[in-house]
Amino acid sequence: MFAQQVAAAQPLLIGLLLLWSSYGKIVRQDSAERTALPRLVGENRAAPAYRAVGVVEAVIALALLAPPVWTVEAFAAVALAAGFTGYLVYAKIVVPAASCGCVGSSAKPIGHRAIGRALLLLATAVTAATATTGWWSAGSGALVLIPEAAAFVMLSAELDRYWLLPLRRLRLRITHPLSGTATDGIPLVATQRRLLLSPAYRAVDGLLRSDIRDYWDDEDWRFVSYTARYDGRRVTAVFAVPHHDSTPESVRVAVVDETSGQTLYRPTVPAAAG
Incomplete structure (x- = not known):
């Protein structure tokens, strides 16, 4: 019972994460040039491809967040997360200086944190694919989203300035x-x-x-x-x-x-x- 509630809660987290990610790609298309996309699809097609990924993310996110719940939405999220993971591994090997481009403006090279975040997204999407009810029926299973969201924050270099940098500045004062x-x-x-x-x-x-x-x-x-x-x-x-x-x-x-x-x-x- 509790496992089903946990599975039901996952589309809420995935949907919000994908909306955040899609916003960065649609609004900040100049970030495409810092990714491995120019190497993968060519200089001229990098920005349109980057924007297209953002649109796909937004569509899947809205489908996950809005009723009715269709299993195909979760499987689409699984495919998207698997694609993210494969792309990041490819980029780290072939273009090691490229940035992730996952949510927009970060210029840091792809590291294990970005790949770990993609793997965590894949795991949550696989769990969501086993749900039989909507996220609004998750009940106590929604509590699991708190540590999951914290894990996503810690794996997101784009959010370091909100929590990690203040901690480092505190260390510098000491x-x-x-x-x-x-x-x-x-x-x-x-x-x-x-x-x-x-x-x-x-x-x-x-x-x-x-x-x-x-x-x-x-x-x-x-x-x-x-x-x-x-x-x-x-x-x-x-x-x-x-x-x-x-x-x-x-x-x-x-x-x-x-x-x-x-x-x-x-x-x-x-x-x-x-």
């Missing part, structure tokens, strides 16, 4: 960033030295208004942030420094609006040699 090292043992001062020698740093040096404000490791990358000023407003400059490529040209930078998370400036730097 201990200076240069006093520690990252999880793989590379001192922050070594990362800073690489930054100062990189074309990416020179491209935005005139915009920076602080020393290192924050840093964190995410798989094969270290991200370092500075306070900056761009077009008359306060912004954040985020550098991506790969752990396993020591060439200065491998460093990337994006200037991001602190409020919306939108990338305002992403200079093109020379490719690493060899």
Whole structure:
């Protein structure tokens, strides 16, 4: 009985997630160029394909949220989630510097969190396919959506600025960033030295208004942030420094609006040699 209630509740969560995802793709189509879609479907077809995925997501989401409940809706969600997972794995292997593009503006390269989120969506969709009643009849099974939603939040890099970054800033108030090292043992001062020698740093040096404000490791990358000023407003400059490529040209930078998370400036730097 409870298992059926849990299954019945899943379309509500999936529908809301897909609506959020579709909004980012339909409204912020410029994000398509940062994904692996140009490599997969071609430069000219990347933006239309990105928008089309958003439309499909919105249709499936509305079908899941609105009565009557048809099993085909859940199976469509299963197919969509499986497609997401396969695409992210493909993109991470073939275009490792590409962003997920899952919900819009994040420029971070695809990591295990994005793939984990797609797998979690797949698992919830498979569970939803076993439901025999609508989500409005889930009863106590809806309580399971709370930890599930929390898991989606923790796996969504796009939401880090709402919970993870405040926690990191709190840590910075307690201990200076240069006093520690990252999880793989590379001192922050070594990362800073690489930054100062990189074309990416020179491209935005005139915009920076602080020393290192924050840093964190995410798989094969270290991200370092500075306070900056761009077009008359306060912004954040985020550098991506790969752990396993020591060439200065491998460093990337994006200037991001602190409020919306939108990338305002992403200079093109020379490719690493060899």
